[in-house]
Amino acid sequence: MADKLSDIAADDLDIGHRPLVVCDVDEVVLQFVAPFKAFLKANGHELVLRTFSLNGNVFSLETGTEIPDAEVEALLTAFYDAQEDWQEPFETARETLEGLTDIADVLLLTAMPPRHREKRRRLLRRNGFDFPLIATERPKGEVLSALCATHPPALVFIDDMLYNCRSVTRHLPGALAINLLIDDDYRALAPKTEPPSVVAAGWKEAEMLIRRHIAESR
Structure with a gap:
């Protein structure tokens, strides 16, 4: 891998004190x-x-x-x-994530070579997503396990790729992994979401799952 875990930083996010929502970017926040x-x-x-x-x-x-x-x-x-x-955000993605900041911290975790990080950061900020961002090609469960040495009160992970959800729940069994599949045609081709991951067909459904998980973790 081009990046090392020691090189991965979540800007100034202080993990461990508040619930944490970790969100993929492509086909979750930004249309891909x-x-x-x-x-x-x-x-x-x-x-x-x-x-x-x-x-x-x-x-x-x-x-x-x-x-x-x-x-x-x-x-x-x-x-x-x-x-x-080329890329634009999904409708309601920003509003949903911003709304969740009343109960949780938000971290964006994008699967791409780190050299693309600054362009992605500019694109996200231009569209109002002013959240900490990690760009890495490493398995997402491995990354989050290293970041969450001090475990947050509740952890939610959102991704369109089921294998990333599985990676996170394997490393962090207490996390809620949401397999977010917004596009109908894309969802029809995707592997069937299996427990412990749960599927959401849009941001409204994802928000409901997130808020319920955080409430139940208190």
Whole structure:
């Protein structure tokens, strides 16, 4: 991995005194699938989601052929380099997270190479998400376990990827892991959410689950 746990900092967030809501960014706070499709089309490619993966689902518009995984990775890197021009937040995401600050601290945990962190921070702040941000390629459960040496009174983790939810509950069994799948088509392709993770189809449902978990943890 390019980043080390010793290099990961959550800005000045003091973990352990208040409930903590940890939130993924792509396809949770910021739209990813729709803008990535638009980015690919502008660059001569097309995303056709037949499975819950980018690899194997990107095609050349010129030839109609599936492109290799290495080229998909290169296009994803180019997209993140240009993310400030393409990505927009989901409706109500900011309002929901801001509203939760009356009962919890909020931390954004994005799965991307740390070199993209400052561009992502600018994009988020431009859209009103002025929360601490960690960008890392490490397993999210490992990251949160290291950060939460002093355990918060309640921990909630939100992510569109079930394997990230599993990673967190494996390292921190007391956490509530919410598998947030906002887009209907995306949700239909996703692996079925299984306990201890719970599924939410939008921010309204996620907020209800978060507030209930924190209330029950008091």
